Amino acid sequence: MPIIQKKICLLGAFAVGKTSLVQQYVNSIFSEKYLTTLGVKIDKKSLQIDDTEVKLMIWDLAGEDEFMKIRMSYLKGSSGFLYVVDGTRSETLDTVLMLHEKIEHEIGSLPFILLLNKSDLESDWQIDMSLINELTEKGWQIYKTSAKQGDYVDEAFIQLSHKML
Amino acid sequence: MYQLPTTVLDTLIQHILKETTAAWLQIEQATGRLKHKGGILSTFGLEKIQLDCIVQEQATFLEGILSIQECPLNIDSIQLDNNEYADLYLIEDTQKDQWIILIGRTEGSRWKGLAQQKTNELQLLQQKTAHLDTNKIDLSNLLGILTLEKNNDNSFKILEPTPGCFGSIYPETLENFNQLHPQEDFPFLDHFLNSLPESWEEQDNQRIKSGPWVEVNAQN
Numbered sequence: 001m002p003i004i005q006k007k008i009c010l011l012g013a014f015a016v017g018k019t020s021l022v023q024q025y026v027n028s029i030f031s032e033k034y035l036t037t038l039g040v041k042i043d044k045k046s047l048q049i050d051d052t053e054v055k056l057m058i059w060d061l062a063g064e065d066e067f068m069k070i071r072m073s074y075l076k077g078s079s080g081f082l083y084v085v086d087g088t089r090s091e092t093l094d095t096v097l098m099l100h101e102k103i104e105h106e107i108g109s110l111p112f113i114l115l116l117n118k119s120d121l122e123s124d125w126q127i128d129m130s131l132i133n134e135l136t137e138k139g140w141q142i143y144k145t146s147a148k149q150g151d152y153v154d155e156a157f158i159q160l161s162h163k164m165l
Numbered sequence: 166m167y168q169l170p171t172t173v174l175d176t177l178i179q180h181i182l183k184e185t186t187a188a189w190l191q192i193e194q195a196t197g198r199l200k201h202k203g204g205i206l207s208t209f210g211l212e213k214i215q216l217d218c219i220v221q222e223q224a225t226f227l228e229g230i231l232s233i234q235e236c237p238l239n240i241d242s243i244q245l246d247n248n249e250y251a252d253l254y255l256i257e258d259t260q261k262d263q264w265i266i267l268i269g270r271t272e273g274s275r276w277k278g279l280a281q282q283k284t285n286e287l288q289l290l291q292q293k294t295a296h297l298d299t300n301k302i303d304l305s306n307l308l309g310i311l312t313l314e315k316n317n318d319n320s321f322k323i324l325e326p327t328p329g330c331f332g333s334i335y336p337e338t339l340e341n342f343n344q345l346h347p348q349e350d351f352p353f354l355d356h357f358l359n360s361l362p363e364s365w366e367e368q369d370n371q372r373i374k375s376g377p378w379v380e381v382n383a384q385n
Contacts, residue, residue: 005232014285036282038250038274039242042229057229062281065288074240077233089292119339123328129342133322136343144339152340 003046003053006164007077011070011103012084013095014063017117020147021084022060025157030148037062040074047161054161064095072106079164080111082156087116087125087144111163113156119144120151186269190227192220194261197231199223209267210247220265227265230255236263242274250274311338313345320344353378 010018019037023029026043041060046053059078064070075081081103083096096114103110114135116127122144136142141159143152169177188204188211197219206212214223221228224246230238230253238255245251250273254266309328313321323342331338337345348355357375364373 007229007233015289034286036278036285037244038278038281039244040240041244042226044225044228057232059229063285065285073238076235076238089289091292119332122332122339123330125327129323129325133324133343144342 001048001051001053003055004165005055005057006079006161007057007059008080008082008160008164009059009061009075009078010082010084011061011096011099012063013086013089013092014065016063016084016086016089016092017147018063018084019060021082021115021117021145021153021156022058024147024150024153026058028150030150032148045157047158049158049161049165052165054165056157056161064099070099072102075103075107078107078110080113080160082160083112083114085114085116085127087118087127088121090126090128093127093131111160113160113163114140114142115145115156116142117145117147120146120148188267190214190220190265192231192263192265194257194263197221200262204267205269208269209245209249209251211267226253230265231263242270242277311335313347316344318344319348320346351380353380 010022012018014036015034019035019041020030022041022043023031026045037060039062043058043060044055045058046055048054059074061070061074083100084092085096086092100112116132118125132142141163143156143159145152145156147153186205186208188206188209189202190199190211191201192198193200199214199216199218199220202211202214202216206214211224214220221231226243226245230240230243236255236257238253240253242250243253245267250270251267252270254264254268256264256266258264309330310325311327311331312324314324315321322344323338327338327342335347335350337347337350348358353375361373365371
């Protein structure tokens with residue numbers, strides 16, 4: 001079976017659940033405690049897509065805020081991105097939209113999926129669903145995920161792998 | 166860079182080395198095999214790394230770094246397989262060998278992490294307070310109301326965040342919020358929607374209420 005290695009990056013504001021999504025996907029674990037990510041952490045997981053083994057090298061990058069900017073050099077060599085938004089914080093969607101624009105300009109157009117994370121707290125969501133609908137109409141693929149419960153986490157990684165092949 | 170006398174330079178280097186934990190790997194680029202290694206490898210969880218073997222196969226972070234074929238590369242505070250932190254430099258020499266240099270940063274990263282953690286927690290608190298200040302109450306969520314708008318193709322899209330209870334009542338709202346077909350899952354709704362054109366004609370396009378209704382799924 002042919003093996004293909006792909007680098008993907010999880011991007012988004014701080015505390016949206018990027019590390020939790022990786023931990024849920026790679027190790028099937030979740031921790032309630034919020035621990036900020038420093039710099040870069042690389043994990044890997046293999047999956048089978050049709051007749052190909054895809055080895056995902058998953059780069060979990062420190063979240064973006066007004067003081068810490070994601071270094072574009074860390075994104076070089078990527079095959080795709082998972083943008084992560086915390087549904088309970090509308091500001092985090094603005095961060096993703098800004099990041100996406102910057103990446104399209106500096107790195108180019110690559111496959112991506114938008115994850116609206118914390119779907120287990122959907123009753124507390126603050127994001128503007130009309131904006132989400134607009135993005136869907138523009139062709140953005142969007143999943144409502146819960147790193148806590150594991151909802152649609154595997155599906156998101158698998159779908160991104162499909163898009164990268 | 167400013168010129169330094171050799172004596173000063175040597176002293177500076179000795180001082181830096183005394184304060185720094187470092188290790189290096191020399192990799193034959195054509196084969197990916199480890200040619201030489203040195204420094205305090207155990208700090209970086211690389212004490213068992215083997216010469217003449219493929220470097221990528223010996224640690225996940227090395228696999229991640231070397232698989233993307235980007236050289237030179239500098240990463241500040243990469244978390245290693247042993248959960249220590251290092252600054253990582255990947256460079257290429259004139260013989261086309263690649264070198265990985267690791268400089269220990271665990272102590273500094275702990276302090277930086279603590280500061281960043283407090284900053285983030287403060288920002289989260291500020292964001293929550295800002296939402297409270299606007300006195301914005303999400304009535305849809307509070308009352309458990311799902312608002313849908315009909316698309317031209319008879320499907321529906323969700324206009325407001327879905328109240329939590331709908332995740333179990335109508336799981337499709339969690340996965341497809343732009344093209345739902347609730348009339349296919351709820352027969353009463355199908356009947357109600359089909360009767361709407363006639364009802365509107367009779368009632369001068371006024372709001373039509375269905376009244377309360379109950380659906381029982383097949384498993385129950």
